[in-house]
Amino acid sequence: MQHVDGNALAGPFADFFSFDVTTATARCNGCGSVGELARAMVYRSGAGTVVRCSTCDHVLATLVETGDRAWISLSGVSAIEVRRG
Ligand SMILES: [Zn+2]
Numbered sequence: 259m260q261h262v263d264g265n266a267l268a269g270p271f272a273d274f275f276s277f278d279v280t281t282a283t284a285r286c287n288g289c290g291s292v293g294e295l296a297r298a299m300v301y302r303s304g305a306g307t308v309v310r311c312s313t314c315d316h317v318l319a320t321l322v323e324t325g326d327r328a329w330i331s332l333s334g335v336s337a338i339e340v341r342r343g
Contacts, residue, residue: 277340284335288316292339309334 280296291313298318299310306322311334318334332338 283339285337286311287334287336289314
């Protein structure tokens with residue numbers, strides 16, 4: 259199978275990342291539980307935002323923002339499910 263470059267992600271990823279994150283469900287890499295992100299524990303500080311699993315306290319995601327940039331890590335999540343429609 260031939261590949262294309264990452265520019266091909268523009269359409270599908272733009273569609274995917276335009277969802278309401280609070281209605282999405284995520285699977286925790288720490289304990290395997292699946293739940294709505296709205297039920298996660300969120301800690302906000304001047305350094306950024308840390309999202310932790312409400313079942314096992316594993317870090318699901320981190321978000322760091324500066325004036326003109328943002329970094330997100332979803333390394334604690336094995337999958338995110340978004341319902342369409
Ligand atoms: Zn967990």
